[in-house]
Amino acid sequence: MWQQAINGVFLGAIYALFAVGYALVFGVLDILNLAHQAVFTVSAFVALAFVAGGSMPLAIAMPVALLAAGLIGIGLERVAFRPLRGRSDSNISGLISSLAAATILEAVALQIWGPDVRRFPQGTFPDKPLSVLGATVSALQLTIIAVSVALMAALTALLRATRLGRQIRAVAESPRAARILGVDVDRVIAWSFFLSSALGGAAGVLFGVAFNSVSPDMGRSVELKGLAVIILGGMGSIAGAVIAGFALGLLEVLTVVQLGSSWRDAVSFGVLFLVLLVRPSGLLGKAAIREA
Amino acid sequence: MSDLASFFLTYQSLFSFIGLNSLLALSVYCTLCCGQLSLANAGFMAIGAYAGALLTQNAHAPYALALLAGALVPALVAVPLGLPVLRLRGVYLAIATVGFGEVVRLGFVNWSYTNGALGLVAIPQKTQPWMIWLALAVVMFALARLRGSRAGYALEAIREDEPAARSMGIPSTRYKLSMFVAGAAIAGLSGALEAHLTYMVAPNGYGFSRAVDMLVYAVVGGDAVFYGPVAGAAFLTVLPEALRGAARTLGLSPGPLRMFVNGAILLGVILFLPNGIVSLPRTLRALRLRKASRAALG
Amino acid sequence: MRFGRWSFRLAAVVVPLALAACKGGGSSGDAVAGSSAQAKAPAKLGAALSMTGAAATYGQSQKNGLEAATEEVNASGSLQGIKLELLVEDDATSKEQGINVFQRFINTDKVSVIIGPTLSTTATAADPLAQQAKVPVLAISNTSPTGITDIGDYIWRDSLTEAQVVPGAVKKAKAKLGFKTAAVLYGNDDVFTKAGYDVMKKALADETVTVVDTQTFAKPDRDFSAQLTAIKGKKPDILVVSALADNAAAIVAQARQLGYAGPILGGNGFNSPAFIKNAGPAAEGVLVGTSWNSASTAPANQRFKELMQKRGTNPDQFSAQAYSGVLIIAEAVRKAGYKTGRDDIKNGFAQVKDLDTPLGKFSFTPSRDAQHEPAVQQVKDGKFQIVE
Numbered sequence: 001m002w003q004q005a006i007n008g009v010f011l012g013a014i015y016a017l018f019a020v021g022y023a024l025v026f027g028v029l030d031i032l033n034l035a036h037q038a039v040f041t042v043s044a045f046v047a048l049a050f051v052a053g054g055s056m057p058l059a060i061a062m063p064v065a066l067l068a069a070g071l072i073g074i075g076l077e078r079v080a081f082r083p084l085r086g087r088s089d090s091n092i093s094g095l096i097s098s099l100a101a102a103t104i105l106e107a108v109a110l111q112i113w114g115p116d117v118r119r120f121p122q123g124t125f126p127d128k129p130l131s132v133l134g135a136t137v138s139a140l141q142l143t144i145i146a147v148s149v150a151l152m153a154a155l156t157a158l159l160r161a162t163r164l165g166r167q168i169r170a171v172a173e174s175p176r177a178a179r180i181l182g183v184d185v186d187r188v189i190a191w192s193f194f195l196s197s198a199l200g201g202a203a204g205v206l207f208g209v210a211f212n213s214v215s216p217d218m219g220r221s222v223e224l225k226g227l228a229v230i231i232l233g234g235m236g237s238i239a240g241a242v243i244a245g246f247a248l249g250l251l252e253v254l255t256v257v258q259l260g261s262s263w264r265d266a267v268s269f270g271v272l273f274l275v276l277l278v279r280p281s282g283l284l285g286k287a288a289i290r291e292a
Numbered sequence: 293m294s295d296l297a298s299f300f301l302t303y304q305s306l307f308s309f310i311g312l313n314s315l316l317a318l319s320v321y322c323t324l325c326c327g328q329l330s331l332a333n334a335g336f337m338a339i340g341a342y343a344g345a346l347l348t349q350n351a352h353a354p355y356a357l358a359l360l361a362g363a364l365v366p367a368l369v370a371v372p373l374g375l376p377v378l379r380l381r382g383v384y385l386a387i388a389t390v391g392f393g394e395v396v397r398l399g400f401v402n403w404s405y406t407n408g409a410l411g412l413v414a415i416p417q418k419t420q421p422w423m424i425w426l427a428l429a430v431v432m433f434a435l436a437r438l439r440g441s442r443a444g445y446a447l448e449a450i451r452e453d454e455p456a457a458r459s460m461g462i463p464s465t466r467y468k469l470s471m472f473v474a475g476a477a478i479a480g481l482s483g484a485l486e487a488h489l490t491y492m493v494a495p496n497g498y499g500f501s502r503a504v505d506m507l508v509y510a511v512v513g514g515d516a517v518f519y520g521p522v523a524g525a526a527f528l529t530v531l532p533e534a535l536r537g538a539a540r541t542l543g544l545s546p547g548p549l550r551m552f553v554n555g556a557i558l559l560g561v562i563l564f565l566p567n568g569i570v571s572l573p574r575t576l577r578a579l580r581l582r583k584a585s586r587a588a589l590g
Numbered sequence: 591m592r593f594g595r596w597s598f599r600l601a602a603v604v605v606p607l608a609l610a611a612c613k614g615g616g617s618s619g620d621a622v623a624g625s626s627a628q629a630k631a632p633a634k635l636g637a638a639l640s641m642t643g644a645a646a647t648y649g650q651s652q653k654n655g656l657e658a659a660t661e662e663v664n665a666s667g668s669l670q671g672i673k674l675e676l677l678v679e680d681d682a683t684s685k686e687q688g689i690n691v692f693q694r695f696i697n698t699d700k701v702s703v704i705i706g707p708t709l710s711t712t713a714t715a716a717d718p719l720a721q722q723a724k725v726p727v728l729a730i731s732n733t734s735p736t737g738i739t740d741i742g743d744y745i746w747r748d749s750l751t752e753a754q755v756v757p758g759a760v761k762k763a764k765a766k767l768g769f770k771t772a773a774v775l776y777g778n779d780d781v782f783t784k785a786g787y788d789v790m791k792k793a794l795a796d797e798t799v800t801v802v803d804t805q806t807f808a809k810p811d812r813d814f815s816a817q818l819t820a821i822k823g824k825k826p827d828i829l830v831v832s833a834l835a836d837n838a839a840a841i842v843a844q845a846r847q848l849g850y851a852g853p854i855l856g857g858n859g860f861n862s863p864a865f866i867k868n869a870g871p872a873a874e875g876v877l878v879g880t881s882w883n884s885a886s887t888a889p890a891n892q893r894f895k896e897l898m899q900k901r902g903t904n905p906d907q908f909s910a911q912a913y914s915g916v917l918i919i920a921e922a923v924r925k926a927g928y929k930t931g932r933d934d935i936k937n938g939f940a941q942v943k944d945l946d947t948p949l950g951k952f953s954f955t956p957s958r959d960a961q962h963e964p965a966v967q968q969v970k971d972g973k974f975q976i977v978e
């Protein structure tokens with residue numbers, strides 16, 4: 001049982017990190033960025049390219065990949081989201097625009113790296129199994145959990161304590177008011193995308209290393225789970241995404257144990273459903289999404 | 293064999309797919325025209341497809357009955373689903389409907405009666421092209437009549453500003469639910485027609501990407517008018533095949549390039565033609581006028 | 591009327607696009623394959639493969655196998671001057687595009703034989719068109735036991751179904767290891783792996799093995815720790831897995847990592863060097879029931895592996911079956927008296943007997959399914975070795 005709990009926490013850490021990026025962009029722009037999973041994927045490939053091709057140690061390749069992801073995020077914002085900002089149906093058109101961008105990114109990944117699943121070379125990460133309270137955990141898994149938590153904590157600290165963080169929160173609250181107060185809204189939005197994509201990219205690299213598999217369609221499996229996480233946690237809430245990420249990871253594992261694995265995804269979406277019907281703002285989300 | 297004859301033979305399926313995809317796009321339009329972003333219609337399509345196919349295969353029912361079931365069963369499911377779900381707005385509604393779609397797909401994947409992932413095969417081909425076009429004509433006619441009618445104005449009002457519409461006495465829940473159910477029935481009918489055209493149904497054809505495709509047809513075509521989605525469906529159904537021909541002429545090997553161009557064109561339309569393809573003539577005219585007036589003013 | 595004008599404009603957009611699509615194929619489709627007046631007309635092979643979408647990895651392998659074999663056959667000049675011309679189109683793992691590609695091959699390119707499509711689900715939608723148009727289809731990866739060759743006498747396949755492979759593997763494994771209980775893990779959302787599971791379940795029952803736990807996963811999954819932990823808890827004598835290469839490697843690696851030390855038996859999907867590469871040391875000792883004996887030293891197999899290495903790609907089951915497919919078509923042309931018409935090739939298939947292919951000595955069964963010796967292999971020292 002303890003083993004399953006560890007499995008759940010491990011899975012949850014990655015879900016949470018991925019979902020946090022979603023939550024950030026939604027909180028600031030009210031747009032669901034479906035290209036997030038494509039950035040997740042491309043970032044993993046970039047890290048792989050540096051480690052396998054350039055013989056770079058993972059500790060250096062990862063920040064490089066994060067930087068690349070962040071820059072892609074800024075590019076995405078410029079090309080696919082900024083032109084739509086004034087429009088009345090911006091959440092639908094933003095959705096479709098991000099989808100188009102995701103298709104383009106996936107096609108590029110497919111063209112450059114081919115459809116096969118790739119693996120990080122042996123020895124990229126020391127794979128020592130440890131025994132914690134009777135459960136088998138690898139050093140890799142513990143590190144991934146630690147890195148996830150550290151990144152999410154860093155983001156929270158940034159949002160709470162820095163000037164940029166305050167500006168992001170202001171724009172999330174009301175772009176117009178923020179502009180009146182002298183905030184450079186465009187720059188803040190660009191930064192939000194940078195951070196969101198960097199975190200999504202981090203999730204991608206960790207996922208790729210954790211399960212030792214990198215492929216152009218790896219984003220598909222987390223894409224929909226990420227939605228479930230942000231709904232459960234409350235869209236726009238970072239802390240909510242974190243808690244919900246771990247919760248969903250544990251829930252999935254629990255379902256496999258109790259009901260059987262074929263129920264696993266159905267339960268995740270069932271929970272999604274229930275939350276939307278009963279408490280759409282999720283655990284910690286912004287209120288006012290129900291009809292008056 | 294003449295070029296024209298072989299052209300028609302090669303593309304007969306494509307024309308049918310244009311019709312079917314137009315129906316799907318219109319099913320999404322039903323919910324879009326009252327401001328609801330619903331991605332549930334792939335799930336409804338699946339339900340309709342399976343219902344029709346099961347009736348034909350296991351009960352040897354006449355085709356008309358199978359088609360009727362294809363439209364009615366999803367509609368019946370849409371009612372208890374719609375009541376709670378339509379209280380949500382915007383992206384929340386979208387996500388809830390995505391969840392529904394996934395639950396339907398997973399249900400079929402895990403249902404041994406329908407062979408799970410393998411689906412139902414060897415379904416007799418009972419769909420004729422005229423049936424598809426007739427269904428499309430009827431649906432388009434009905435939606436055209438909606439425009440300018442009292443109900444049509446009500447829907448527009450709900451789309452613009454629902455609380456305001458309600459305060460004016462429009463029963464918005466009833467209207468939204470009706471359009472949701474109508475969309476479900478149309479999607480289900482399209483599913484049943486397709487099942488009896490392509491000989492088989494399988495759960496993986498009705499997932500998240502299918503739901504998004506339908507939405508894209510409607511929005512790219514232009515979701516302000518009833519014929520927009522049809523234009524979008526036609527354009528986007530033909531596009532991969534046109535690109536295939538172009539790739540062959542250019543001697544490119546098959547692969548991600550088509551996918552890339554598809555995505556790029558989609559992005560282009562979304563960015564530059566906010567009211568969809570059907571607004572292209574209007575946009576070009578406006579550009580020409582602007583150029584002319586600028587020239588006139590010196 | 592406004593509507594009328596716009597529907598004209600709509601047609602103005604759609605029709606040229608459609609014509610462009612037609613032209614693109616038409617220009618290369620002028621020579622009608624198989625006109626007996628020209629004995630040297632090339633035989634056109636239309637391959638409908640999944641180059642993008644969920645089945646892209648298999649399609650890529652298949653394309654490599656087909657191209658290598660086509661070059662080989664053309665270079666050998668063994669068809670009395672007839673050349674094979676291979677056309678490859680992407681069906682994007684979508685049944686609609688599969689249907690469109692088949693229509694194009696049949697009516698525009700006028701091919702003599704269609705190869706593929708990659709997935710059984712696409713095949714059940716597209717093959718009926720070929721059957722109606724009397725164009726032979728050679729499936730090179732459809733493993734669904736029913737619904738493929740059942741469609742009609744123009745549909746043939748060189749891919750052994752799991753039903754022809756798995757029971758033998760289970761029997762041999764039981765004879766060697768003597769297990770009494772088993773746990774099964776399979777992908778329930780993919781046609782290949784689901785069909786494989788159905789057969790595994792039956793084979794285990796036939797061998798009176800008790801299944802103590804059955805777990806499923808979905809193809810996009812990468813984490814199997816929950817399922818594997820549950821399985822480990824039930825302490826089965828053997829773990830039987832129906833998965834494709836990507837998932838197979840992860841499953842085996844994670845199983846070992848979580849401390850499951852018992853034997854593992856996999857199906858067709860495991861039969862790829864990519865599996866060994868990605869699973870690393872965890873692959874040691876894994877048993878694989880497969881339709882392609884990769885360790886075979888037969889000359890046809892050696893040549894195939896050599897050509898794949900030269901192309902820088904993995905020789906795996908998909909490319910082996912694709913490569914063999916072209917050899918079979920060439921043989922059919924020979925048996926038909928060096929004729930390349932559609933019916934010539936169909937009749938030629940029926941005459942193919944004990945052809946030397948990378949799959950072994952190949953023939954068709956009376957119901958047009960594949961017939962050759964399946965193999966049971968085990969991973970030893972990082973390589974597949976045959977189990978006697």
